[in-house]
Amino acid sequence: MNAAVPLLAVEHLSLAFPTPTGRVQALDDICLDLHRGRTLGLVGESGSGKSVLSRAILRLLPPSAQWSPGGQVRFHGENLLALGGKGMQQIRGRRIAMIFQDPMTALNPVRTIGTQLMERMCLHLGISRREAGQRALDLLKQVGIPSPASRINQFPHELSGGMRQRVVIAMAIACEPDLLIADEPTTALDVTVQAEILELLKELQASRQMGMLLITHDLGVAAGYCDDIAVMYAGQLVEMAATESLFRRPRMPYTRALMDSIPRMEDEPHSTLHSIPGRPAVRMEGQAGCPFAGRCSRRRSECLDTTPEPMQASGGFYRCHNPLEAP
Ligand SMILES: Nc1ncnc2c1ncn2[C@@H]1O[C@H](COP(=O)(O)OP(=O)(O)OP(=O)(O)O)[C@@H](O)[C@H]1O
Ligand code: NI
Numbered sequence: 001m002n003a004a005v006p007l008l009a010v011e012h013l014s015l016a017f018p019t020p021t022g023r024v025q026a027l028d029d030i031c032l033d034l035h036r037g038r039t040l041g042l043v044g045e046s047g048s049g050k051s052v053l054s055r056a057i058l059r060l061l062p063p064s065a066q067w068s069p070g071g072q073v074r075f076h077g078e079n080l081l082a083l084g085g086k087g088m089q090q091i092r093g094r095r096i097a098m099i100f101q102d103p104m105t106a107l108n109p110v111r112t113i114g115t116q117l118m119e120r121m122c123l124h125l126g127i128s129r130r131e132a133g134q135r136a137l138d139l140l141k142q143v144g145i146p147s148p149a150s151r152i153n154q155f156p157h158e159l160s161g162g163m164r165q166r167v168v169i170a171m172a173i174a175c176e177p178d179l180l181i182a183d184e185p186t187t188a189l190d191v192t193v194q195a196e197i198l199e200l201l202k203e204l205q206a207s208r209q210m211g212m213l214l215i216t217h218d219l220g221v222a223a224g225y226c227d228d229i230a231v232m233y234a235g236q237l238v239e240m241a242a243t244e245s246l247f248r249r250p251r252m253p254y255t256r257a258l259m260d261s262i263p264r265m266e267d268e269p270h271s272t273l274h275s276i277p278g279r280p281a282v283r284m285e286g287q288a289g290c291p292f293a294g295r296c297s298r299r300r301s302e303c304l305d306t307t308p309e310p311m312q313a314s315g316g317f318y319r320c321h322n323p324l325e326a327p
Helices: 050-057 085-091 113-125 129-142 161-173 191-208 219-225 243-248 253-260 301-305
Strands: 008-019 022-034 039-043 072-075 096-099 179-183 211-216 228-233 236-242 311-313 316-318
Touching: 008 050, 022 050, 022 236, 039 050, 039 219, 050 179, 050 211, 096 161, 113 129, 113 161, 129 161, 161 191, 179 191, 191 211, 191 219, 211 219, 219 228, 219 243, 228 243, 228 253, 236 243, 236 253
Parallel strands: 039 211, 039 228, 096 179, 179 211
Antiparallel strands: 008 022, 008 072, 228 236, 236 316, 311 316
């Protein structure tokens, strides 16, 4: 496999949803690369388009989505948007796996976790039930489920939320995918369990050299677990950089605002979060200007009428007419 070809390359992906007040530009010219063995964090406030992007990659959007021509989602160099339904089925769940926020949506409540794991492996890998049974036990052990031999016969409701999410992770890695997409994998869990699950994902990603797209609204989480971070706002990627350089030198004022909203250790318990003033924007199709302009303290007149083009910067890019300078 050519090392220069990214595992995942999204190129100029745009799509809109019709609404009673016009077409909402849910994704606007999205471009990103993800390489094998790397974790890319996708961060942004609620409604910025993170889930739409992850579902677009797997073509799991409703038929109402209006795709703009010319966009590509290349996986190992092959454009997934050009694949037929059957080709896509062979990729989904097998070569690209996805983990959602709520573990119950991924589990069948009336079947044991062992049956679900084994079915998946028999279907995708064509192995015998006996072999699948052995692998199911190994997987449960790998994701840190204690006494897997007895847990394997339990139903999802017999497990705690954290254990259920571990089972979902076992299902996701069962077919040895190259790419794992995790959309807010811990938001439904207790705070103490969240870190354990993120650690587990990170460990599995590193040991199996998978690419991981980790979606979170929490820049602090992205900082802890991702090599690179892409910041999303109103359907656009507004900044992308290696984690360390993003934190050392954010260029887009929105990224800076997100950083300032990360709770700090020295904050009073229960103090109000430093949230960004104003409401996140929704962009309509064809709307010009920087989507963040309405909330930005560095706004200039051009920000209101010209959409900033991506500017290359230290291995990534930002979109801003009046970027922050180095500290
Ligand atoms: N099926 C749909 N039909 C119409 N609009 C949609 C649809 N799915 C998403 N949208 C719109 O697309 C935008 C992006 O939504 P998305 O769910 O991707 O946000 P998000 O960044 O994942 O937010 P959250 O952090 O709350 O999960 C929103 O304005 C949403 O209303
Ligand atoms: Ni979402």
